[in-house]
Amino acid sequence: MDEDYGVTGAHTEVELLVDLTVDELWAAITDLSRLGEWSPECPYAAWLDGWTAPQVGARYEARNRFPNGLVTHVLCVVTAADPPYAFGWDVYGGDPETHEPFATWRYNLRPAVRPDQTVVRQSFTHGPGDSGARAAVRADPANATAILQGRLDQLRRNMKTTIGAMVCDVGRVRTEPA
Template identity: 90%
Template structure:
């Protein structure tokens, strides 16, 4: 049995106050067709099996490109879909029926004190699946903690960049800006 090195359950999140309402931000959060434009890592995402919006059990594919040049394709299954407040999904390297998730991602939106603002939290938790992070720590167990922390730091930076890009696009769509 492989040693886990703290990968399973490793978690990071960002929480940002944005100058959009929950209803203005929700369409961006759930617009998979734009993830490739916004994310430093995800280059493509698209609904599968006729799905066009998040619903628990809906599936979509995603492709990622990592700084080391590695390109992956994964299957995602929606685990939370409560418009306009929560959107979450598990990430799989194979069929969800036969594989464990690599990770769980989630967006949670809540109205801020000022009605024109939203608090957005994006979170990531490593799952028990055989992810790239798990492979990296197995390859260099002496540096497992630093490798894992580096990945979590990278994810947090990417979350901030992605949310920032979403906000810019969503703000452009406001009627008063057109």
């Protein structure tokens, strides 16, 4: 096994059928000001440089909080913005001009059979950039496979939790009487 230990290209995703329209779910996943209410790992995100909505090249900052107490600050650059169907971004630990992304995230939305439902796929692919997962497997190469699988499993659980929280929150707002 080489020094990468299988980190680059490690991938996980979830696909869920949710009780929101494509437009409702798009509005939720692109509202960075609310992400911290829904995500168990990302308590903060905000657009940078005057951006207010996803467009390819737009940048935002995010903070991630891990169960061990570690807090990281990252820069995200939008790589896909096709309203209301695709939103994607790369995550950097430093300047995107000089660093490689350590993760690529993407949401793909498609209408379900029922017009008030959406099929959402959220995916994560680990990039070549330096990251906590990469540091963890380098520190314990004998357990690299288990460490990496544990992280991918954690990300998948977090994806389901985040999407579920969005649906509960937005769905609650949508169905409350006026």
